[in-house]
Amino acid sequence: MNSPDDLVICRCESVTLGKIRECLKSSAARTVNEVKKLTRAGMGVCQGRTCARTVELILEREDGTQLGTEPYQVRPPIRPVPLDDLAAGAEDFSEPTGPVSVVMLRKPLGTEGCDETHAPKNGARE
Amino acid sequence: MPNDLRIKTHPFLKSEQQNRRWVSITVDGRPMEALEGESLSAALWAEGHIALRYDDGSNTFRGIYCGIGHCFECRVTVDGIPDVRSCLVQVRSGMRVSLQVAAETDKDDGRI
Amino acid sequence: MKRMPRKTGQENEAMKSTEVVVVGAGIVGASTAYFLAKAGLNVALIDCRGVTGSGGASQACAGGVRHQGRVPIEMPLALYAIPFWKILEEELETDLHYRREGMTIVTDEENLVPRLEERVANEQLLGLDIRMVYGEDLRRLIPGISPRMLAGSYCPIDGHADPLRTVNALVSAAQRRGAVVKWCCKAQCLVKENGRIVAVNTSNGKIRCSQVVLSAGAWSRALAATVGVTLPFEPFTLQMMVTRRCPHVLGQVLGWLGHGISLKQVPSGGFVIGGGWPGHGDLATGKTALMPGSMAKSAFTTIALFPSLSKRSVIRAWAGIEAFSMDEMQVTGPISGVDGLFIAAGFSGHGFAIGPGVGSLIADFITTGRLSELLSPFNLDRFGSSGTEGKRNAE
Numbered sequence: 280m281n282s283p284d285d286l287v288i289c290r291c292e293s294v295t296l297g298k299i300r301e302c303l304k305s306s307a308a309r310t311v312n313e314v315k316k317l318t319r320a321g322m323g324v325c326q327g328r329t330c331a332r333t334v335e336l337i338l339e340r341e342d343g344t345q346l347g348t349e350p351y352q353v354r355p356p357i358r359p360v361p362l363d364d365l366a367a368g369a370e371d372f373s374e375p376t377g378p379v380s381v382v383m384l385r386k387p388l389g390t391e392g393c394d395e396t397h398a399p400k401n402g403a404r405e
Numbered sequence: 406m407p408n409d410l411r412i413k414t415h416p417f418l419k420s421e422q423q424n425r426r427w428v429s430i431t432v433d434g435r436p437m438e439a440l441e442g443e444s445l446s447a448a449l450w451a452e453g454h455i456a457l458r459y460d461d462g463s464n465t466f467r468g469i470y471c472g473i474g475h476c477f478e479c480r481v482t483v484d485g486i487p488d489v490r491s492c493l494v495q496v497r498s499g500m501r502v503s504l505q506v507a508a509e510t511d512k513d514d515g516r517i
Numbered sequence: 518m519k520r521m522p523r524k525t526g527q528e529n530e531a532m533k534s535t536e537v538v539v540v541g542a543g544i545v546g547a548s549t550a551y552f553l554a555k556a557g558l559n560v561a562l563i564d565c566r567g568v569t570g571s572g573g574a575s576q577a578c579a580g581g582v583r584h585q586g587r588v589p590i591e592m593p594l595a596l597y598a599i600p601f602w603k604i605l606e607e608e609l610e611t612d613l614h615y616r617r618e619g620m621t622i623v624t625d626e627e628n629l630v631p632r633l634e635e636r637v638a639n640e641q642l643l644g645l646d647i648r649m650v651y652g653e654d655l656r657r658l659i660p661g662i663s664p665r666m667l668a669g670s671y672c673p674i675d676g677h678a679d680p681l682r683t684v685n686a687l688v689s690a691a692q693r694r695g696a697v698v699k700w701c702c703k704a705q706c707l708v709k710e711n712g713r714i715v716a717v718n719t720s721n722g723k724i725r726c727s728q729v730v731l732s733a734g735a736w737s738r739a740l741a742a743t744v745g746v747t748l749p750f751e752p753f754t755l756q757m758m759v760t761r762r763c764p765h766v767l768g769q770v771l772g773w774l775g776h777g778i779s780l781k782q783v784p785s786g787g788f789v790i791g792g793g794w795p796g797h798g799d800l801a802t803g804k805t806a807l808m809p810g811s812m813a814k815s816a817f818t819t820i821a822l823f824p825s826l827s828k829r830s831v832i833r834a835w836a837g838i839e840a841f842s843m844d845e846m847q848v849t850g851p852i853s854g855v856d857g858l859f860i861a862a863g864f865s866g867h868g869f870a871i872g873p874g875v876g877s878l879i880a881d882f883i884t885t886g887r888l889s890e891l892l893s894p895f896n897l898d899r900f901g902s903s904g905t906e907g908k909r910n911a912e
Binding site for chain 1: 567568569571681685689698700753755760761762777792793794795807808809810811812813814816817819820826827828829830831832833834835841845866
C-alpha cells in the first residue's frame with residue numbers, strides 16, 4: 280500500500296479511501312447513503328456489513344458528520360436469497376395480484392393537496 | 406493423515422479432532438481429506454487453499470476475512486451452488502467444492 | 518474535526534432569482550436543466566432530496582432504453598429521443614453503462630403470437646427496426662431463454678443504461694454549464710401573478726423566476742394544485758431487485774408479454790429485475806417499503822423466463838414512487854392560464870429512455886417558444902378541462 284488513499288474500505292466493490300474522499304470533495308454527498316450510491320461502497324454482496332461503520336467514521340472525521348445522523352439504509356433481503364427460494368410459495372401471497380397497470384387506476388383520485396400552510400389562499404399572494 | 410496446518414495440541418483447548426472422523430471431498434475435481442463437520446473454510450485453509458476466489462474488480466485473490474459469515478469473502482461453489490460462504494458450511498463426505506479462482510465473469514463449472 | 522471544503526458557496530446561499538426553476542432532479546428535470554444551461558439560460562435545479570435522490574421514480578428505474586412496446590403515438594418521440602443515448606456518454610463525459618444490444622419481448626402462448634406480430638408490423642410502419650423471431654432462431658438469439666418461449670419481437674437498437682449514473686452525470690454536466698443545483702430544497706408552492714409564474718416558494722426561501730418546469734414526478738400533482746392546475750396522476754410505488762454479479766450471459770433486455778418482467782444483465786454483472794411490481798410508498802415522506810409478494814412473484818417470473826438464474830441470489834431490492842397518469846402517458850406542455858409553467862411529469866414508468874430527449878425539447882420550447890410536435894400529443898388538455906381556474910385572475 281503506497282498511501283492511505285489506497286486503503287480498501289469496501290472489499291466487495293473495491294472502493295478505496297481515496298475514492299470516498301474524492302466523492303466528499305467533489306460532490307454534494309454528505310450522508311453514508313449518498314456516498315454509497317456515488318462510490319458503490321456498501322452496494323456489494325455483503326451490503327455494507329463490513330464497511331458501513333468505517334464509512335460512517337470517515338464521514339465523521341473528514342466531514343464532521345455526526346455518527347448516527349443517517350444510518351445505512353438496509354433493504355430486504357437481509358442476506359442473499361436465491362431466486363428459487365424467493366419464488367417458492369409465490370402463489371401463497373394474495374397481494375399483489377399483478378404488476379401495476381391501468382386497471383389499478385380505477386379507484387378515485389385522491390385529494391391530497393399541497394403543503395397548505397404555504398399555499399396562497401384564494402389567489403392571495405404573500 | 407495428511408500433513409496439514411491444523412492445530413493438534415493446545416495448552417488448554419481440547420482438540421476437536423478426536424471427535425471427528427476423516428472424510429473425502431473433492432476440491433476442483435481433486436480429492437482432499439477433511440474432518441467431517443469442521444468448517445469448509447478451515448478445511449481448505451488447513452490444506453493450503455488460502456485463495457478461494459478471484460475478485461476481478463480489484464484483480465486480487467480473496468479468501469477468509471471475517472470467518473463468521475459476515476463479509477462474504479470466502480465464497481466458493483459447493484455441490485453446484487455458487488457463492489456459498491465456506492465459513493458457514495460444515496464438511497460432509499463427498500462434498501464437491503469448486504474454488505471461484507477463475508474471474509467471476511468467466512463461467513464457473515461450465516454452468517451459468 | 519477536519520471539515521472538507523464545501524463544493525461551492527451556492528449550495529447554502531439562499532438564491533433570490535433566476536430565469537428558470539426546474540423542480541425535481543430526476544431524469545426529466547436533470548435533462549432539462551442540462552439542456553437549458555447548455556443553451557445559456559440561468560437555471561436553478563431544485564430537489565427536496567439529497568444528491569442521489571431517493572424515493573422517486575428515476576432511482577427505482579429498470580434502466581431500459583427501448584423503442585418497442587410503447588403506445589404508437591409515442592413512437593415518433595422515442596425515435597427522436599433514444600438516439601440521444603448514442604452521444605450522451607461523450608457529451609456528459611461520463612460512462613453511463615449504456616448498452617445497445619437489443620431487446621426481445623417473448624411469449625409462450627400460441628394465441629398471443631399474432632398480437633406480437635401485429636405490434637411488430639405496426640412498429641415497422643412507424644419506422645422502427647424490429648422483427649419477429651421464432652423457435653430455434655429465438656433460442657439462438659438468446660441462449661438461456663426458457664425453451665417454452667415460442668416467439669419474440671426483437672428490436673436490435675433497444676438497450677439499457679444506468680439510471681443513477683445518468684441522472685448524476687446530467688446534474689454534474691448542468692452544473693459545469695452554469696446551472697445552480699440546490700439539494701434539500703423543497704418546492705412548497707408555485708406563485709403566479711396576473712396569470713403568469715413569478716416565483717417558487719421553497720424550504721430555502723422564495724426563488725423569483727419567469728419559468729418553471731415541473732418535473733417532480735409524483736410530487737408534481739400537489740405543486741400544480743397550488744396554481745389551480747389539476748394533474749390526473751396517482752402515485753404508485755414500483756419495486757426492483759438485483760442479483761449478485763454473475764458470469765455474463767445476457768446482452769439483451771428481455772420482456773415477456775402478459776407477465777411483469779423486465780430482465781437485463783448490467784455491465785457490472787448483476788441481473789436487474791423489474792417489471793412494474795408494486796411496493797409500499799408514502800408520498801409525504803418519500804419512504805418506501807418492499808412488498809414480499811412482489812419479490813416472490815417477480816422471482817417466480819424471472820426463473821420461468823430464464824431458468825438458469827434459479828440459483829442466483831438476489832442481494833438487494835428497492836422501490837420508488839412513480840406518477841401514473843389516467844392514461845399511463847406523460848403530461849408534457851405549457852399550461853394555458855399559467856404562463857411560464859411547463860409540466861413534464863406522469864411518465865408512468867416509461868420516462869427514462871426518452872428523458873434526455875424530452876429535456877432537450879423542453880429547452881427548445883423555453884428558448885424559442887415553439888413546442889415540438891413530438892410533445893403535443895401529451896398536452897394536459899387531452900384530459901378535458903385542464904383544471905385551471907378558468908379565466909386569468911383579474912388582478
